[in-house]
Amino acid sequence: MNIHKPIKPASQKIERNVVGKGYAHDSARRHVRGEAIYIDDMPDLPGTLHIAPILSTIAHGTITAIESEKARQANGVKAVLFADDIPGKNEAAPILANEPIFADGEVLHLGQIIGCVVADSMAQAIQAAALVEVSYQERPAVYDVEAAFEANQHTHPTQHSTSGDATSALANSPRRFTGTVVMGGQDHFYLETMVAYAQPGEDDEMLVWSSTQHPTEVQVHVALALGVRNHEVEAKVRRMGGAFGGKESQATIIACIAAIAAKKTGKPCRFRLRRHDDMAATGKRHGFTMRYDVGLDDAGRFQGLAIEALANSGHVADLSGPVVTRALTHFDNCYHLPHTNFTGFSAKTNTVSNTAFRGFGGPQGMLATEAIIDRVARELGMDPNALRAVNYYSPETGEVTPYGQPVEDNRIRDVVDRVMANAQWDKRRAEIDRFNAENRVLKKGLAMMPVKFGISFNLTTLNQAGSLVHVYQDGSVHLNHGGTEMGQGLYTKVAQVVADVFGIPLADVKITASTTDKVPNTSATAASSGSDLNGMAAYNAASTIRQRMLTVATEHFQCQTDEITLQDGQVIFEDRAMTFGTLAKQCWVKRVSLSASGFYATPKIHWDAATMKGRPFFYYTYGAAVSEVVIDTLTGENRCLRTDIVQDCGKPLNPTLDLGQIEGAFVQGMGWLTCEELWWDEKGRLRTVGPSTYKIPGSRDVPPVFNVEILDDQPNREETVFRSKAIGEPPLMLAISVWLALRDAVSSLSGGRYPAQLHAPATPEAVLFAVDAMKERLEREAHGLGNAQ
């Protein structure tokens, strides 16, 4: 009998016991007591040095000279490093190439990292960095995506996605409209800024603690930068103080700089970007300009839709290619679009390179379509929800998306009907109309937003994960996997899975830091896929050990495997039982391995990037929200008063953590679309580089009535871990309901007849300008001057 043979997990019946319960985040007690250790909290090793960056002060130009002597002579300074000092390759590109760690010869945005100072203390490093004088030959800078588009300046090849015959469909549509939707970017504003701590070992070894979502990428790029093999570098992270996509690719740059400094000085080096530098030097959510041409029939059904999506990629590509792909594959949201022509352009501008941010282009794609719906419905004299309803993917007909994936698990109607009922739409719509008739200054708006979001990385290769599980002789379990913990509760969820595989309490599973020497070749924890991928990989590893242990147990009890139950830390056969620890000890005595790695690759998915067709997503997740807002027509100040959400979670692994993701993502999305505004001056300097100028939502901005219902009545139809569904990103897009409600409030000035000229973010200024534009239109109309757009 070969008990090390891999087993099929499907052959085992494992009860949900710990899984499905709302356990608190594994670190909750440590968080509240200040005992959770983040990288900057780790004690300094003797001789530790600190790094401060040297940043470009212009947006575009050639470096003609660098005068660093004063900095080198400053107190405590041990090294001043530039591109030439990198032992290996000056390369940080996650996908393409020529994206330097330190600017080399030319700078492409204001705030770009040119070099760094390494000193005994952070204060010394910062002060010395200010003494470095860089001279430039300035060149004209481009900040605007439209200008970059006209100049055909891009960071990534233009993407095309077509279905049906959009040209004919548009030409033959009885109702046709063109327009533009402009949406701003968003800073991640993770509370813990970028940080890394590099510790040189023997010979070429380098241990890098990095606040990263992607330890493997840190490992690979540090090795590249140091000119060593991957196996010399270990990248490690226990927890991040928030990430949201911001630490998917760009944490690598920070880790590389720490490692280069450690290599050059031979000392442990710590690099923490302070907030202003973090916001100037690292990427954000992509702002987009969407130019559309849409055709509908008289009933409001989409006939043809063409969209040119111009994404502000920033100075290099980074992840812009896949971000644009996800925008293009989410224009459809919940709607069947028979004839489409989508173009995705990654505009190269002299602003910091934008990157992954929760939703990864999906929110921008959906926002465009919802803006179009809000506009054309009013132009057609239809209720926007009625127009949505005639366009929803039908659950019966197996309609396919523009990229060719059938929508098989359609729950659109379920979530929409439920949220409309929960929100008491009809009653409140009437109340709001009455309020608007009675109030001159304040106006209310109401809107519903449905969401269908595709789960999996678009790039099939990335949909893989590994894990490593050990059972010790006392029955305690050590869990490691390739996923990273950024606050989302991934470690807790995966531990719950492992606890149920072994039939032990959650407390018996020890969660350990993600590290490349335990689980190699990992994907970023991103795309909402953390628990789908790592949960399954850990399930597989634990199942392998479980099977071996059961074999030993059958010898002990003289019974069959399926007669044994593992539950609450007990191994039970009929009226006999032993503890899980006793069985573990027996396995050791019998020389049975209690350690296993696990692996998982998402089945069914495939994607042809050239034609933009395939089945990129394992499944879809669905949600819907209704939001009510009020605006002040004199100042544009606005507020969300109530939100109702229904979110499909399959069979949740942990409803408490899922609720946290839903609420948190919604509020973050609300920030993107309302108060969070990135503002550059005419020199290309981002002037919103700290919380005093960049305003994320505060506690009072959360809707005072905020009802969230988790829909857990249907298990995931695909074979995910315990039939759960992903939750990290999808709820962010529910916040589009707030933006639509703000548009509705502005439209209310015209009795809902005219669409608001409101882009995103809907700051008080943007809302006031939309209100004033509406008032002018109505005034022109009252004076019989027509409705020229």
Place this chain on the structure above:
Amino acid sequence: MIEPISFSLNGEPVSAALRADTTVLEYLRLHAALRGTKEGCAEGDCGACSVLVRKPGEERFQPANACIMLLAQVHGGALVTVEGLAAQDHVVQKVLAENGSSQCGFCTPGIVAALAGLLDANKDPSESDIHDGLAGNLCRCTGYRPIVEAAHKAAKSAPPALPHAAVENGGKVTGHDQSQALHPSTLEELFEMRAAHPHHVLLGGGTDSALDVAHARSRWPVIINTAGVEELRGFKERAGDLIIGGAASWADILPHLARHWPSFAKLVRRFGSVQIRAMGTVAGNIATASPIGDGAPSLIALGAEIHLAGPEGERSLPLEEFFLDYRQTVLDEDEIIRAIRVPLPRPGEDFRVYKVSKRYDQDISTVCGAFAFRHEDNRLSHVRIAYGGMAATPLRCVEVETVLEGQALTQTTLSAARSAVKSTFTPLSDMRGSADYRARVASNLLDRLAAELAGETVEVMAL
């Protein structure tokens, strides 16, 4: 002789022979090995560094931002950090941990400090009190609901008394030979110390000036700390005036404002955050002469006078005459703001101030309009109006006052007043708003005033 800086830390007396310009956050993380308190922004706006401070000579603990508070300021006082609260198993920690109130956990120690401070001062906080208490703390993960809910739950149990040890408060000069703090206790001493150390920093609350230190842009060899100067402390009501001492914090005067000018109090509750108001002084807000400071427009409209004192004597002038140009004032190099005198409202007098910003709480005004007036027989009189955010300094608008004086707020009057606003100001465009937006809002605030006086609901927060 330079003595060490002495204070109580989590209930234990400590002495630190360190630079007086060491931030409390640097001290905790680098010198005291207490790394529970985090740096999120180093500008007093995110709250991750919140600790509880009992200022020298005070009885109460208040949350404050350790990133922009200097060791000099806690000499003779007490600090409690998240670790000190953990030693007590503070109820706020227990409830937050059980309630799904942390995700990444990086903001959590600051939130613990803010809520422990709230419950220490207010045993039965309302929803709005909780939002006021959390306005200085940003959380990017949770969406706040589980935090606000935890605050309600924690308020059901009595919180433990916050720990402090008795410390010596004698030293007049503390710190380190490269950075010392001078602690005068009388005005006379203050002037002597300033004469001995001209051009050195005069420190009030530090919520603006300490930003340079927090960003390691400047270091201060000598700090003259005004907090202990007897003549500058606190505030008093005398002969129909509220007299605000030069070292009085916004937190000190807030309860009094609420009694006399509810609208001003509402504004001040949005001024910075609990943490900022605990340290920041009214005089500091005036002295820094920022065009977007929220104190000046209201105080100008209320007819405040500013009292300046120097070694040569004292002088008083109307507040609007204090400001000369962008960040420039009439204050002589050796002078200080001794007090601000605000006439208390007489019967028939009304006051409204409107702050417009991107976010309601803890934001800086894009435009702030303050209106003081009598409103009798539907007519305005004794009108005084001032705006912030519209020019290089906070500005009184005599032209608009003239238009409104003696008038009913008819469309014709409002239209003339709007024109007067437009002709008075040529605002700037910046990250808080375009010139066009500022101009529209400034004149629209007159319409808001008229609508509010007519009984309409005019602010989104009223719903």
